[in-house]
Amino acid sequence: MTTIGYLGPKGTFTKLAVDTAFNQEVTRGFKTIPECIDAVDKNEIEIGVVPVENAIEGTVQLTVDYLVHQVRLPVAAELIVPIQQHLLVRADFDGELSDISEVHSHSHAIAQCHQFLHQHIPEANMVFTTSTGKAAELVSESRESIAAIGNKLAAKEYGLRILKENIHDYPNNHTRFLVLSKNEELVKINHPIRVTKTTLLITLPSDQAGALHQILSAFSWRKMNLSKIESRPTKTGLGNYFFLIDVDQPYDDVLFPGVKAELESLGCKVTILGTYPVYHLKI
Numbered sequence: 001m002t003t004i005g006y007l008g009p010k011g012t013f014t015k016l017a018v019d020t021a022f023n024q025e026v027t028r029g030f031k032t033i034p035e036c037i038d039a040v041d042k043n044e045i046e047i048g049v050v051p052v053e054n055a056i057e058g059t060v061q062l063t064v065d066y067l068v069h070q071v072r073l074p075v076a077a078e079l080i081v082p083i084q085q086h087l088l089v090r091a092d093f094d095g096e097l098s099d100i101s102e103v104h105s106h107s108h109a110i111a112q113c114h115q116f117l118h119q120h121i122p123e124a125n126m127v128f129t130t131s132t133g134k135a136a137e138l139v140s141e142s143r144e145s146i147a148a149i150g151n152k153l154a155a156k157e158y159g160l161r162i163l164k165e166n167i168h169d170y171p172n173n174h175t176r177f178l179v180l181s182k183n184e185e186l187v188k189i190n191h192p193i194r195v196t197k198t199t200l201l202i203t204l205p206s207d208q209a210g211a212l213h214q215i216l217s218a219f220s221w222r223k224m225n226l227s228k229i230e231s232r233p234t235k236t237g238l239g240n241y242f243f244l245i246d247v248d249q250p251y252d253d254v255l256f257p258g259v260k261a262e263l264e265s266l267g268c269k270v271t272i273l274g275t276y277p278v279y280h281l282k283i
Contacts (some may be wrong), residue, residue, distance in 0.1 A: 002026065002046045002047060002186050002194040003024045003025065003026045003027070003028055003045040003046055003047070003213065004018055004022060004025050004026070004027050004028070004032070004045065004046070004047040004048070004049060005027075005029075005030055005036045005039050005040065005044075005047065005049070005250050006018045006027060006028075006029055006036065006048070006049045006050075007029070007030060007032070007033055007036060007049075007050060007051065007130075007131055008028075008029020008030055008031065008131065008133060008134075009029045009131070009133045009134055010029065010133055010137075010153075010154075010157040010158075011033075011132065011133035011136050011137070011151070011153050011154030011155075011157040012029075012131045012132055012133035012134075012150075012154070013023050013051070013081060013083060013132060013151055013156060013242075013253050014049055014050065014051060014129075014131075014177060015027070015029065015133065015153065016081065016151055016153050016283060017081045017175075017177050017179070017281065018049050019077045019153075019227065020081070020281045020282075020283060021049075021079050021179075021189045021191065021279065022188070022189065023069050023074050023188075023190065024236075025047075026116060027037055027133075028045060028275055029127065030132075031061070031081065031130055032130060033050050033066065033203075034039060034052070034062070034066050034070070035061050035125065035155055035199065036048045036049075036050055036123060037050060037066055037067065037070075037073065037180065038071060038080045039169075040073055040181065040182065041071045041073060043073050043182075043256050044184060046182075046186050047076070047179060047180065047181045047186060047187060047239035048073075048179075048180040048181070049079070049177050049179055050063050050177065050180065051063060051175055051176070051177050051179070052078075052176050052177065052178045053113070053175065054083070054108055054173070054175045054176075055170075055172060055173055055174045055175070055178040056111070056168075056169070056173055057112060059230060060108070060192075061234045062075070063178070063231070064230075064232060064244065065232065065235075067178075067180075067273075068201065068232070068242070068244075069235060070122060072273075073180040073181075073182065074178065074180065074181065074182060074274050075179070075180060075199060075274030075276050076181040076184045076187040076272060076274070076276055077179035077187055077276050077277050077278070077281070078177065078178060078179065078181060078192075078197070078276060078277070078278045078280065079176070079177040079189075079228045079279050079281055080174055080175075080177075080278065080279065080280045080281065081167065081174060081175050081177065082173065082174055082178055082281075082282075082283055083112070083151075083173040083174060083175050084151060084152075084165075084168065084173075084283075085109055085112055085149050085150070085151070085166070085167055085168040085173075086149070086152065086162045086163075086164065086165050086166065087103075087113075087116075087147050087149060087162070087163045087164040087165060087213070088136055088139060088147060088148045088149070088154060088155050088158075088160040088161070088162060088163065089139065089146075089148075089160060089161055090137065090139060090140065090142075090148050090160060090161065090162065090216040091159055091161045092101065093145070094226070095163075095164070097120050097121055098121070098123075098162070099133055099145045100121055100124050100145055100146065100147045101120060101123075101124060101125065101144065101145050101146060102124055102125045102126075102127050102144070102146040102147070103117060103124050103125070103126055103127065103146070103147050103148070103149060104127045104129050104131070104135035104138050104139060104146060104147070104148045104149075104199075105128070105129060105132050105148055105149035106128065106129060106131050106132050106135070106227065107128045108130050108226075108231060109135075109149045109150070110126050110149060112129065112168045112169060112170075112173060113149055113167045113168050113169060114156065114169060115169045116164075116167040116168075116169065120164075122145040123191055124147075131260075132148070132149060132150035132151065132154055133150065133157070135148035135149065135150060135154075136148045136155070136158045136160055137148045137158055137195075139158070140158035140159060140160060145186045147163065148160070149167070149202075153281075159183065161271050168202050172248050174272060177257075179276075183262060184276075185258060187278075189203050189279055189282050191278070191279045191280075191281060192221040193278065193279060194277075194278050194280050195248055195276055196249065196275065196276065196277050196279075197227065197246050197247060197248050197249070197275070197280065198246075198247045198249065198250060198251045198256065198271055198272065198274070198275040198276075199244065199245070199247075199272075199273040199274055199275075199276075200216060200244070200245045200247070200270060200271065200273065201242060201243075201244055201270070201271040201273050201280055202242060202243045202244075202245060202268055202269070202270050202271075203234065203242045203265075203268060203269040204241065204242070204243070204268055205266065205267030207280060209249055211266070211268075212243075212273045214263075214266055215243065215245075215263060215268065216229075218259045219245075219254050219259060219263045220226060220265055221248065222255050222258065222259065224249065224255060224259070225247065225248045225249070226245055226246065226247055226248075227246045227247070227248045228244070228246040229243060229244070229245050229246075230243065230244045231243050231244075231273075234242065246274075248273040250275050251275035256272070260272075262280075
C-alpha cells in the first residue's frame with residue numbers, strides 16, 4: 001500500500017489537499033516540511049506533499065531551499081487548493097472576540113488574516129506554530145481563552161467551533177503544493193489536469209551584465225511561456241543567486257534541450273527539476 005506523507009498533524013491544509021487528491025492511501029503526518037521530504041528521500045514513504053507557494057504570502061522558502069540545497073527529489077505533480085481561513089475556538093468558549101488573548105497558527109496563516117486580526121483582536125498576541133493543524137490541537141488542549149486560525153477539517157478533527165468564518169484578507173487565496181516521489185507511477189490523482197509544466201533551476205555565471213536578459217531571451221524567441229521566475233540566494237555569498245523558472249509546457253526533445261544548450265554556452269548551469277501535471281482541486 002502506498003504511503004503519503006504530509007505536513008501534519010491532522011487538520012492542516014496539506015492534509016486537506018492529500019484527502020482531496022488521493023483515494024484510500026495510507027497517510028502519515030510529519031511535524032515539519034524537512035521531515036516529510038527526508039522521509040521520501042530515505043524511502044520511508046512513497047509520496048510526500050508539501051506547500052510551496054501561497055497566493056498572498058508568496059513562496060514557502062523552507063520548501064524551496066530544502067529541495068535545492070539539501071534533498072533533490074523529482075516533482076511528480078502540483079496541487080492548487082483554495083484556502084479558507086477560519087477563527088477556531090473550543091466548543092465551550094462563550095466569550096467575545098475581545099476576550100481572546102492569543103491567536104495560534106502558522107506564520108503564513110496569520111499573515112493571510114492580518115487585517116481581520118488588526119481590526120477585531122488588536123490586543124491578542126500572535127503565536128506561531130509549525131502548522132494550522134498544530135495550532136488547532138493546542139487550542140483543543142488548552143483551558144485559556146485562545147483561538148486558532150485553520151480550516152474546517154481542523155475544527156472537525158479537534159472538536160473546535162468556528163467563531164468567525166472566512167477571516168482571510170483576500171478572497172482569491174490559493175496554495176500550491178508539490179507532490180514529491182521517486183516513482184511517478186505511484187502518483188494517481190483522479191482529477192482533471194489543468195496544465196503540464198516544467199521547472200528548471202538555473203545558476204548564473206559570476207556576475208556579468210545582461211545575464212538575466214540573455215536567459216529570458218532563450219525562452220522568449222522560442223515562444224515558451226514562463227508562469228513564474230524567482231531568484232533565491234545560492235548561500236555561497238552576498239549577490240550570488242539561482243533562478244527557478246516554471247514553463248507552462250511539458251518537457252520535449254527539441255525546445256528544452258535547445259534552451260539548455262544555449263544557456264550552458266553562456267556559462268549557466270541548468271537542471272531540470274521536473275515536468276509534471278498541475279491539478280486545481282475543489283475543496
